[in-house]
Amino acid sequence: MDIQMKRGLLDLCVLSAIKDEDSYGYQIIKDIKPYIEISESTLYPILRRLEMADLLTVRTVEYNGRLRKYYHITDMGIKRIQDFKTEWDEIKNIYNFVTREEAQ
Amino acid sequence: MTKSEFLKTLETELCVLPQADVQNTLDFYNEMIDDRIEEGVLEEDAVSQVGDAQEIAKQIIMETPISKLVKQKIKSKRSMTAVEIVLLILGSPIWLSLIVSGFAVLLSVYLSIWAIVISLWACEVSFIGGILGGIVSACIICATGQNVYAGAVMLAAGLFLVGFSILFFFVCKAATSCMVWISKKMLLWIKSLFLRKEQK
Numbered sequence: 393m394d395i396q397m398k399r400g401l402l403d404l405c406v407l408s409a410i411k412d413e414d415s416y417g418y419q420i421i422k423d424i425k426p427y428i429e430i431s432e433s434t435l436y437p438i439l440r441r442l443e444m445a446d447l448l449t450v451r452t453v454e455y456n457g458r459l460r461k462y463y464h465i466t467d468m469g470i471k472r473i474q475d476f477k478t479e480w481d482e483i484k485n486i487y488n489f490v491t492r493e494e495a496q
Numbered sequence: 497m498t499k500s501e502f503l504k505t506l507e508t509e510l511c512v513l514p515q516a517d518v519q520n521t522l523d524f525y526n527e528m529i530d531d532r533i534e535e536g537v538l539e540e541d542a543v544s545q546v547g548d549a550q551e552i553a554k555q556i557i558m559e560t561p562i563s564k565l566v567k568q569k570i571k572s573k574r575s576m577t578a579v580e581i582v583l584l585i586l587g588s589p590i591w592l593s594l595i596v597s598g599f600a601v602l603l604s605v606y607l608s609i610w611a612i613v614i615s616l617w618a619c620e621v622s623f624i625g626g627i628l629g630g631i632v633s634a635c636i637i638c639a640t641g642q643n644v645y646a647g648a649v650m651l652a653a654g655l656f657l658v659g660f661s662i663l664f665f666f667v668c669k670a671a672t673s674c675m676v677w678i679s680k681k682m683l684l685w686i687k688s689l690f691l692r693k694e695q696k
Binding site: 416417418419431432433436437439440456458459460461 | 520521523524525527528530531532534546547551552555556559
């Protein structure tokens with residue numbers, strides 16, 4: 393897949409992985425993996441970027457005698473997912489345009 | 497590789513980044529490995545699943561904006577001892593002049609190569625002048641009814657220059673495009689020099 397496109401989709405996947413309840417790094421990877429290829433080294437910069445953009449917040453929780461970071465989606469993050477739904481119609485139009493010759 | 501070895505490598509490789517960023521990265525990977533171990537994965541396997549520490553560090557540094565790296569570099573420079581600063585200032589007449597003269601030499605070499613190219617073009621212009629001169633003088637000599645042979649020689653010289661200047665034009669063009677290519681390469685080289693310095 394095109395790198396730029398994958399980047400945008402990965403952002404959305406991470407956001408939707410924490411949409412219903414807060415989650416932590418390893419759990420996010422396990423949740424997303426069936427749908428899109430992701431590794432620790434890809435997830436880390438995404439989480440940083442989403443945090444910088446105020447799409448999610450981080451809190452550290454003590455778990456089993458060690459620390460674990462939980463990621464919580466913000467209202468802006470939820471809005472980002474909503475926006476994607478409307479963008480999808482545009483993408484479908486673009487898809488139809490790009491593949492129009494094959495359809496004939 | 498054990499977890500602590502992995503984290504140690506990561507920390508050393510990331511030393512160009514601000515301390516807070518380094519700690520953040522270490523925490524993240526520490527947690528990732530711990531979560532795997534808790535799931536029953538052997539420590540060594542958990543570490544190798546997470547990835548190669550050097551590769552991870554390289555990727556993080558590449559994704560960090562240059563401005564941040566430079567800022568960090570300047571910050572770490574501030575921690576120079578007083579002796580180092582004094583030496584740096586005292587030595588400035590030496591190293592500063594060395595750097596300046598080094599750049600001056602490079603620049604003059606570069607400019608003199610350009611001078612060759614310019615002089616080639618000057619030759620081309622003079623050849624074209626020679627063509628015009630030859631033909632005009634041949635016309636004048638013939639019109640005034642002077643020595644016909646002299647006029648023929650002038651005309652022949654003019655025609656010869658026509659052919660020669662066409663050939664010479666391609667030589668000039670090749671020399672110029674060669675110089676442009678060299679300039680581009682040099683620019684790239686200088687840029688990479690700075691980038692490498694900033695990343696280290």
